[in-house]
Amino acid sequence: MASYAKYFRLPTAEKGDTWEGQEFTLYVNGELKDLTDASIVLTLDTGDTLTSAGGDITITDAANGVFQIDEQTIDFVEGVHSYEIKFTFSDGDIKTYIKGDWEITK
Numbered sequence: 374m375a376s377y378a379k380y381f382r383l384p385t386a387e388k389g390d391t392w393e394g395q396e397f398t399l400y401v402n403g404e405l406k407d408l409t410d411a412s413i414v415l416t417l418d419t420g421d422t423l424t425s426a427g428g429d430i431t432i433t434d435a436a437n438g439v440f441q442i443d444e445q446t447i448d449f450v451e452g453v454h455s456y457e458i459k460f461t462f463s464d465g466d467i468k469t470y471i472k473g474d475w476e477i478t479k
Contacts, residue, residue, distance in 0.1 A: 378457065383475040386447040394445070399438035399460075399470060406470075409435040410463035415442060417475070418455045451479045 386392040399406040411432065413425040423429035423442060432440045458471040 378469050378472040381471055381473040383442075383456070383473060385476045385478060386449075387478050388447055388449065388451055390447060392445060392447045394441055394443050396433070396439065396441040397471065399440070401470065405436075405438040406460075407436055408432045408438055408440060408460070411435070412461045413440060413458060414461075415456055415458045417449060419450055421449055447477060449477045451477050453477075 413430045415423040453476045457469050459469050461467050
């Protein structure tokens with residue numbers, strides 16, 4: 374069964390400022406996706422990453438598919454960047470469920 378990434382535009386962030394973060398609830402085919410033991414990586418088109426392993430992304434309610442990109446100071450290159458969020462699950466499956474763009478202003 375094919376999966377399709379959902380498009381989401383992240384709220385604009387100003388370089389050097391503290392960005393408030395963004396919470397997500399992951400549904401796949403209309404059902405909550407369990408994130409127990411999953412790892413999450415957001416990759417920008419610049420090659421910059423935010424990761425759950427690096428403390429930039431937190432799974433706040435694994436059983437109910439809830440995670441957040443944490444509040445942080447933004448130090449990315451200014452511009453409108455595309456991004457994708459990949460999930461690696463405990464069974465080895467790797468899925469890209471979220472894609473979009475993120476504007477970083479000066």
